[in-house]
Amino acid sequence: MNIAIHPQATVDADRLVALRADLGDVPLITDEAQLRQKSRDFFWFSPILKEELDHCRADLVALPRDRNDLVRIARACARHRIPLTVRGGGTGNYGQAMPLEGGVVVDMGALGATRWVRPGVGRFEAGARMLDIDRTLRGDRQELRFHPSTRAHATIGGFLAGGAGGVGSCTWGQLADRGAVIAVEVLTVEEEPRFIELRGRDALKVMHAYGVNGIITEVEMPLAPWHPWAERICAFDTLEEVARFAHALTAAEGIAKKLVSVHDGRISPLLKRIRPFVPDGKAMVILMVSEPQAPTVEDMAAEFGGETVFARGNEEVEAATFDGQGKLPPLYEYTWNHTTLYALKAKPGTTYLQVRYPAGREIEIVTHLAGVFGEEVLFHLEFQRRFGRVFVSSLPLVQYTTRERLEEIVRMIEAAGAELSNPHTYRLSDAGWKKVDAPQASFKREADPHGLMNPGKLLS
Numbered sequence: 001m002n003i004a005i006h007p008q009a010t011v012d013a014d015r016l017v018a019l020r021a022d023l024g025d026v027p028l029i030t031d032e033a034q035l036r037q038k039s040r041d042f043f044w045f046s047p048i049l050k051e052e053l054d055h056c057r058a059d060l061v062a063l064p065r066d067r068n069d070l071v072r073i074a075r076a077c078a079r080h081r082i083p084l085t086v087r088g089g090g091t092g093n094y095g096q097a098m099p100l101e102g103g104v105v106v107d108m109g110a111l112g113a114t115r116w117v118r119p120g121v122g123r124f125e126a127g128a129r130m131l132d133i134d135r136t137l138r139g140d141r142q143e144l145r146f147h148p149s150t151r152a153h154a155t156i157g158g159f160l161a162g163g164a165g166g167v168g169s170c171t172w173g174q175l176a177d178r179g180a181v182i183a184v185e186v187l188t189v190e191e192e193p194r195f196i197e198l199r200g201r202d203a204l205k206v207m208h209a210y211g212v213n214g215i216i217t218e219v220e221m222p223l224a225p226w227h228p229w230a231e232r233i234c235a236f237d238t239l240e241e242v243a244r245f246a247h248a249l250t251a252a253e254g255i256a257k258k259l260v261s262v263h264d265g266r267i268s269p270l271l272k273r274i275r276p277f278v279p280d281g282k283a284m285v286i287l288m289v290s291e292p293q294a295p296t297v298e299d300m301a302a303e304f305g306g307e308t309v310f311a312r313g314n315e316e317v318e319a320a321t322f323d324g325q326g327k328l329p330p331l332y333e334y335t336w337n338h339t340t341l342y343a344l345k346a347k348p349g350t351t352y353l354q355v356r357y358p359a360g361r362e363i364e365i366v367t368h369l370a371g372v373f374g375e376e377v378l379f380h381l382e383f384q385r386r387f388g389r390v391f392v393s394s395l396p397l398v399q400y401t402t403r404e405r406l407e408e409i410v411r412m413i414e415a416a417g418a419e420l421s422n423p424h425t426y427r428l429s430d431a432g433w434k435k436v437d438a439p440q441a442s443f444k445r446e447a448d449p450h451g452l453m454n455p456g457k458l459l460s
């Protein structure tokens with residue numbers, strides 16, 4: 001976890017003046033406060049990144065209204081050799097969208113149209129927010145297969161370029177898995193920008209590449225059939241009991257489900273609005289299951305020693321999700337990295353790690369580690385279905401003291417047999433398991449020949 005500080009190399013004034021002349025009437029932000037705000041993401045989840053990246057600021061934010069504006073921006077940046085960093089919803093948490101060397105941040109927010117939808121597939125502009133995509137698809141009784149817990153703000157292009165999986169992964173796996181993305185369209189950053197269509201496995205060239213090798217302009221995604229999702233919280237005496245139930249539920253193909261998220265008994269007190277429902281000290285699982293099958297799931301939880309302590313039907317879940325109504329936000333907003341967000345509010349000094357467990361040993365390792373670390377590391381587990389089996393990953397909450405202690409905790413988790421990806425680095429190549437099996441570097445030479453896109457995020 002050694003991170004060198006990148007001094008901000010702000011672009012010189014002459015080049016910026018020339019750039020602005022080329023941009024013509026493309027809307028721009030130049031106001032200091034907004035420049036700073038549009039140059040940040042959730043990097044501050046990491047005390048290490050907070051120290052390293054707090055200074056980052058773009059020289060300009062461009063707000064393309066359509067594809068023509070985007071081409072104009074790409075051409076002007078190439079011509080004047082100005083760094084360009086693409087921004088979706090700005091919800092990344094490794095500083096992915098932060099301009100290390102200033103230049104132009106391109107906010108994709110206005111490019112959010114649905115191109116077309118057919119049974120099982122839809123094509124969307126990259127700036128579309130995932131909640132809005134699903135809002136559009138509701139009429140068709142379809143939905144995105146999975147989305148991050150930041151569905152309300154994250155864009156589909158940002159998810160492909162910076163995300164992994166999320167709500168729905170308990171059935172459909174992750175973005176890197178075969179079949180998760182059908183195609184992407186990319187715009188190159190050259191004097192004569194080109195649109196390139198990458199279909200099938202070729203799409204991996206730009207996935208989880210932090211926007212260093214082309215501007216994703218459109219994505220074509222497989223869709224899942226919509227279910228009337230209902231929410232449940234079930235409480236259990238121990239982390240081990242709840243994990244065994246979650247494992248069995250994720251393996252039960254006959255039950256349609258969208259979320260299986262397990263939390264250590266010490267986590268619910270940190271989630272202010274969940275807390276009243278969960279008896280003190282009890283571990284819990286947050287679930288989204290198809291409403292007609294919710295009674296089956298409750299029975300199953302009882303067989304494993306659990307008790308249903310919260311239930312919300314589909315109508316209320318939809319109202320909370322799409323209209324912001326009801327006492328609680330959608331429960332998925334307490335899972336994945338949203339757990340870190342709430343924990344940070346309740347307990348400043350909290351940070352997190354990213355861990356995955358070898359098949360068959362997940363529960364043994366997690367219960368062992370929970371005992372070893374006590375209050376210092378609190379476990380919550382996200383159950384997924386990948387590679388034809390149950391797959392368990394987690395974003396444990398860590399009470400941060402020093403960088404050295406964090407590194408020690410990492411070593412102890414590795415020694416117990418789990419694998420980590422480092423969320424305290426903004427460099428792709430330092431992150432660990434998230435390397436993509438595709439020629440991303442050679443595609444960069446094609447899509448970004450001047451090396452202007454999101455500089456500093458690749459080691460070489």
Ligand SMILES: Cc1cc2nc3c(=O)[nH]c(=O)nc-3n(C[C@H](O)[C@H](O)[C@H](O)COP(=O)(O)OP(=O)(O)OC[C@H]3O[C@@H](n4cnc5c(N)ncnc54)[C@H](O)[C@@H]3O)c2cc1C
Binds near residue numbers: 166
């Ligand atoms: C509270 C919280 C919860 C989270 N939960 C999850 C989760 O459940 N699962 C998960 O995978 N992640 C999660 N994340 C991380 C993040 O929300 C997701 O990765 C999200 O999909 C990022 O989308 P965005 O539009 O906000 O992208 P941004 O943060 O704007 O960008 C992410 C990266 O993609 C690049 N990029 C953005 N748009 C484009 C484009 N059109 N073309 C090329 N590059 C582009 C940016 O330059 C940047 O490098 C969470 C983060 C937070 C803060």
